[in-house]
Amino acid sequence: MKIAILGGTGQVGTILARAFHKDGHETIVFGRRPPKPAPWRTEQWNPANVDIWSKKLDGCDVLINLAGRSVNCRYTPKNRKEILDSRVESVRALGRAISTASRPPTLWLQASTATIYAHTHGAPNDEVSGLIGGTEPNVPDTWRFSIEVATAWEKAFDEIPSSRMRKVKLRSAMTMSPDRGGIFDTLLGLVRRGLGGTSGDGRQYISWIHETDFVRAIYFLIERDDINDVINLSSPHPLPNREFMAELRRAWGTRIGLPSAEWMLGIGAVFLRTETELILKSRRVVPGRLISGGFSFTYPGWPDAARELCQRWKAMRQQGPR
Numbered sequence: 630m631k632i633a634i635l636g637g638t639g640q641v642g643t644i645l646a647r648a649f650h651k652d653g654h655e656t657i658v659f660g661r662r663p664p665k666p667a668p669w670r671t672e673q674w675n676p677a678n679v680d681i682w683s684k685k686l687d688g689c690d691v692l693i694n695l696a697g698r699s700v701n702c703r704y705t706p707k708n709r710k711e712i713l714d715s716r717v718e719s720v721r722a723l724g725r726a727i728s729t730a731s732r733p734p735t736l737w738l739q740a741s742t743a744t745i746y747a748h749t750h751g752a753p754n755d756e757v758s759g760l761i762g763g764t765e766p767n768v769p770d771t772w773r774f775s776i777e778v779a780t781a782w783e784k785a786f787d788e789i790p791s792s793r794m795r796k797v798k799l800r801s802a803m804t805m806s807p808d809r810g811g812i813f814d815t816l817l818g819l820v821r822r823g824l825g826g827t828s829g830d831g832r833q834y835i836s837w838i839h840e841t842d843f844v845r846a847i848y849f850l851i852e853r854d855d856i857n858d859v860i861n862l863s864s865p866h867p868l869p870n871r872e873f874m875a876e877l878r879r880a881w882g883t884r885i886g887l888p889s890a891e892w893m894l895g896i897g898a899v900f901l902r903t904e905t906e907l908i909l910k911s912r913r914v915v916p917g918r919l920i921s922g923g924f925s926f927t928y929p930g931w932p933d934a935a936r937e938l939c940q941r942w943k944a945m946r947q948q949g950p951r
Contacts, residue, residue: 630851631655633689633734635674635719636696638662640811641740641804641843645693648844657685661696676722683726691851692734694723697782701907704771716782724789736795736851739786743802743836743863743914745779748772750832753867755917756800756859771906795857797850802836802863802914804843805934807942817942819886820878826886831871833911836863839928839938846916849924861916866930870908873931880935 632649634642637658646669649656656669659682664671674682676696686692696719698711720739727733746754747762754760762768763776783798805813819825838846846862868876878886916924928934 630690631657631688632691632693633657633659633686635659635692635694635723636661636740637693638665638671639695639699640806640808641801642693642695643808644804644806644840644844645847657689659685659696676718679722679725683729686723686726686734687730688732689734691736691738692723692727693738693740693847694719695740697740700775700778704774709774713778713781716778717785720782720785720789724785727789727793733793736797736854737789738797738799738847738850739783741783741786741798741800741859742775742779743800743861743912744775744910745783745800746912746914748833748911749913750834750869750911751913753913753915754861755915756861757917759861759914769906772910775906791857795854797857798859800859800861800914801843802838802861802867802912804840804862805837805938806840807938807945813938814942816874816877817881817939820874820881820883823883823885824887824889825874825878825883826888827871827874828889828908829870831869831874831888833870833909834867834913835870835873836867836912836914837873837931837934838863839934841927845927846919846924849919849922853922856918856922860918861914862919863914863916864926864929864931864934865915865920867913867915868931876932877935877939880932880939 632654634646636642637646638660642658646656646658650669657672658669659672659674661675663673672682672685697716700712702708745761747760748765763773786798803812807813843862850856850860874886878884
């Protein structure tokens with residue numbers, strides 16, 4: 630296959646490009662900055678200059694759009710505009726590019742986020758019965774903003790005509806891999822320093838997916854031409870923060886993990902220039918359509934996933950930089 634990944638220079642894009650390249654597929658990764666050396670083909674792109682790069686999408690079998698400014702920042706007015714515009718503009722630019730292609734991709738997999746669902750400690754959110762968030766009582770402004778971004782992102786995608794291709798929205802949970810700088814690396818860093826205890830009251834659910842199952846799910850969606858619209862990419866077993874961190878400490882082999890009260894997280898977020906939403910919002914998301922479609926998870930539960938990730942994290946550091 631010929632696969633194009635827009636915004637593919639981050640953690641998730643690298644995971645996919647690495648897997649596709651290893652399996653022998655022609656892989657093109659597009660990024661906004663000048664490309665760095667990689668085993669796969671890399672290209673620079675700018676949504677404002679569609680004519681320059683659009684022809685490179687012609688003939689691709691699969692288009693995966695991950696483009697969007699990182700949300701790991703303070704939600705200042707400037708950052709909010711960049712977060713929203715980078716997502717909506719990339720979708721619209723790709724729509725314009727595909728409209729002129731002589732052979733457009735047969736499948737467009739569009740990134741979205743599990744954050745679109747409501748904060749809940751109750752019933753899990755699947756694609757059919759899941760409640761879109763933003764109207765919960767006393768929901769913080771930063772949480773409402775994230776949902777507004779996700780909603781606008783998906784709306785822009787829905788507005789692209791689908792007569793020439795199959796379209797799927799990927800409401801992804803946190804993808805766990807041992808790569809440097811990823812979410813697992815960050816969480817394990819806390820555990821290794823004795824700080825990986827409960828955050829807040831510990832009741833908030835963490836939805837996650839192991840990188841192996843993330844890649845396998847993408848292949849599953851490529852192969853299943855009967856699946857479109859919305860897919861939750863998450864393990865079937867989200868866990869409350871308290872249990873999630875306890876299992877990670879157990880997998881690493883440490884018993885000590887200092888807890889962080891909500892006020893402490895608020896102060897820490899200011900110094901780290903991020904938002905506590907990433908830690909305190911309860912994301913209880915399950916992959917209803919993957920399961921009903923017959924997808925089988927290699928790592929459905931966090932204890933086994935955490936042990937495998939810890940083992941690979943150690944092996945990668947012993948081998949040196951990756």
